[in-house]
Structure formats: C-alpha cells, structure tokens
Amino acid sequence: MLFEVEDAKVAYRAPGRPPFMAVRGVSFTLGEGETLGIVGESGSGKSTLAKALTLLMPFAGGSVKFRGREISAFTRAERAAYRRQVQMVFQDAAGSLNPRMSIRAALDETLRVHHPEMDRARRGARIAELLDRAGLASAVLDQYPRELSGGQCQRASFARALAVEPSVLVADEPVSALDVSVQARILNLLRDLRRNLGIAVILVAHDLAVVRNVCDRVAVMHRGVFEESGPAADVFDSPRSDYAKSLLAAVPDVKRALAARAAAQAPTA
C-alpha cells in the first residue's frame, strides 16, 4: 500500500480564532499504480487535502501512513525522500513554473537537485526523454512559460513532476483552466503515465466526467468529509448520497442535454 489514511484532519489556524477544520476526518487507501479521483465543489476541502498529502500543509490529526510509515514521524531524510516520491501538478500551470527560467532550465534544476549523480550529458538525455513522455516538441526547451500556451505549460509541469520518478502524482484541477481539446490531451497523458510507468494518481477535480474518464476509484468530498467513496463504476452509475447525485446532475453532458431537449419537445411535436 502506498497510502493508508485514517481519519485525517487538516486545519487552518489564525491567531485569536479557533482553528478552521477544512478536512474533518477522511480515510482511504491507495495502492501502487491506482488512481483515486477526489471530487467536490469549491471549498469542500479537496485542495487542502492534496496540499497536506504533498506536505505543503501539516495534518492536524488522524493517521497517514506512506508505505507503512507514519508521515508525522518522518525523519528529515524520510521527508526528503517522500517529497521525491509524491509529486504535485497544479491548476495554474504557468504560475507554477518560474517565469525567468526556460523549460530546459526548470527541468535541469529539478534533476540537479534530486539526481546529483547525473552529469550534464545524462541530464540532457533525460530531459529529452521527459519532453517526449509529456508530448512536447523539443522546440519548447529554450522557451519561457509566457511564450507557451496553457496546455504546453501544463505538460511542462507534468514533465517536471516526472523528472524525479515519483510513485504518486497528486494533480489538483490540472485541466479545469484549459480548453476542451487541450483537456482531452492532458487526460490522455495522465492515463498513459499510469499505464506505462505505473504511477499512482490522485486527481482532484470538480468535473465528474473528467474523473470518470481516468480514475479507478472516486471519493466525493463535501464540507471536509468523504460523503461517498468507492469504485468509479458504482459511484457514477448508482450514486447513493444526494450530494453525489446533485454533482452528477450538474455535469454539462452533450448527449444527456440533447436527449432531454428531444424529450421536452416530443409532446408538442
């Protein structure tokens, strides 16, 4: 098991106020190469959970084990190793790349930090391989984030996340700022990564159709807890909680909408 999470809590603290529990106790497990989708509306705590899992925020309670070891008991070296194992991709791809670094420099820096044993030639070869993996042309290497489209920036951040050979990728709304055609390509990339490299994925998204397309299992998050979780097929085909039903009903699906129109017109026609 990669992750065994029991009743995990995350809190935002501000001086002079009681802590705000954004994640109020969630439990799940994630095996090697599995994909878990976390869906919910804004403010449901899904991004907070993603941040805590990547150590960008501390957990406030519960037990989170990574490969059997409690995260809160990590030594310094273990934390460093964990950070390599668990990589993150954000919604704002352009914002997560350094605007003053070319794509080559950004990837090279990552490799220098995490693989100091690599020499320049090996890093160059690895960068070419990563670009190919992320589906980018080598022309982007000497370009800066502002010169790239949103989709290209998102691919570059995928390439950077893959540079350190993680076993888990935490992707927080990686496609919600992108055009539908680009979104399709990023989702295909995500699926290939899992299939070809065996990387486990935690995908945080508000669009259920997106999650349905790539994930084995889904957790529906609402007000800091999982309202419902299980195999994607069960949750999508027969949602039990009202909240999951309402989320599903809000998905703008072309076919469903056209069918509804046809049904609405049938009596008058």
Add this chain to the structure above:
Amino acid sequence: MEPLLEISSLRLSFETLGCVSEPVRDVSFSVPAHGRTALVGESGCGKSLTSLAVTRLPPTDRAAAGGEVRFSGRAARVSCRAGDAALAALRGRGVSYVFQNPSGALNPVMRIGRQIVEAMPPGVPRKEAAARAVSLLERTGLPDPARAARSYPCELSGGQCQRCALAMALAAEPDLLIADEPTTALDVTTQKTVLDLIDVLARETGMAVLLITHNLGLVAGRMDDVNVMYAGAIVESGPVEEVLSRPRHPYTRGLLDAVPALDAPRDAPLRDIPGTVPPPDRWPAGCAFHPRCARAQAVCSAGAPPPATPCGARRFSCFNPVPAEAADAV
C-alpha cells in the same frame, strides 16, 4: 422578424510594431430578440473580440475594422468610428456583459451595492436605487443580499462575485446580455446555478443572451442556436439540436469528441484535436483548420472553402464535410 443583433462580414485587424494580424476575418451571425445564441470555439479563435466589437470595447476600439454591426435597426458601422454618443447609448442599456473573471469586472475598492447602482439607467431616485440593487442581488440567489451589497468584492467567493457581476449587468436592463465564458472559473455546481439563473432572468425580462464558451455541454442544454468559430471565422452554424447531434464540420465534430461523456466507456482515450490554434498572424492559407483536420484533402490547403454552404437552417464551411449519415453517432 428583424434580429436584435446582426453582425455581417465583421473584420478586425490590429497593427503592432508594423505587423498586421487579423484575429477576426469574416464573422456573420445574428441574435434574434429574446433568443439564446452561442458562440463556440477554442481560446484564440476570436470569440471574445467579436463580442467586444459589438460595442467597440477595448481593444477593438483601436482595430481597423470592416463589415457591419447592426443593433435592433440602429446601425453602428464598425468600419468608421461610430459616434461616441451612439455607442454610449448602446453600452449598458443595449448590451451588457458578464466576463469570465468576475473579480476583474468589479471595482475592488467600491462596495458591491454602489457598483450596481452605478450601472442603473439615469433617473432612478437614490433611495429606490439602493433597494433595487439589493433586490437584484436577491434575484441572483445570493443567500444574504443585503450583506452582499455592503461587501467589497474581496469578501466574496468567486461564485458570489460572478452573481454580483450578473446583478450589475442586469441593473442596466439590457436588451442583450453577452456572457463571455461566465462560468469557466467556477465549479460545476456553481456553474449550473449561475447559468440557470441567466436562463430564468432572460425568460422573465425578455432579454436575449449571447453565450461564449468552449464547452459544448453547456450549449446543448441551454441555447437555441450555435455558431462555431475557428481562426477568426464562423465555420458552422445552425440550430443547436441539428448542429450538435449531426455536426458536419470536422472542427465541430472534434470539439464534441474532446468532451468526456458520462456514458462513454471508462478509461478509453479521448479523441483530441491535434495541434493548437495558431496565432492570428500565422493563420494558414486555404481552410485555416486544414493542418489539424483528419479529413483534409489537397483542395483544403489550396483555397478557402465557400464561407457557408447552406443546408436548411444550418450553414457550414468545408470542402469535405463529415457525411450526414456518419455524423449521427455522437
């Protein structure tokens, strides 16, 4: 019946440092009074510029323009500088906008209520105006409208700000609401409430809606007519049922395929449109879509296809359209 808004052969070209680009090359479509029309396409196809050109909002005010924009009979020729007075009359009362980024549309240092009052037509008494602002906010479904009216934009969430921006757009009692990607920044549940709200208010007030989006799912459920735009030109247009259930232009087909469907086999790769929209100064000769098109033939790169092949109420511009019978499988 004369359409409320009629755009014919609209062209906009910009000159930057000696380079001329033409992000809008040939756009013609109309919005009927009380109608719900969509303008669809990827980023960079010229959808937003087209909508801004209706009232010559920046940056279209510095573009060299051709063609004509007629608004309920009042012609505002875009080729020459329409009088500022005529445009001022058109803005607000004639056409109101809701943009993608609500916090950018709101003044960060002014309370919401005052901003809404500012947008009202002249002659509304001050006391009544304040009350009307609150009732507008209430109609947008904000839980505590009186408090929202006293708030600054930074105190509200993205969805709440978008409702305030909508209340502001409605305050002017427009004939046409142009909603430019109004829900792209919002999550699906909020998206649904905001769009439902626009639907309800449009029905109540009789205003027409022009929705700009890249998400065909939104168009399928809510709009009457759809215009698909690629590289500065309309490539396919017609009634929503017809265009979306039997697309003829390969670009429309591609946009439809790219949306993950709720009943598609799970874990199946999505069909994307290869490549990206080229920048306006590098639009390919011939049919602009041909480098990305699976159905492209030699003729497609040689010359531009006829602007619109009429086919009932639907028009499309393509040499080798998706066959009508094969197009059925959405």
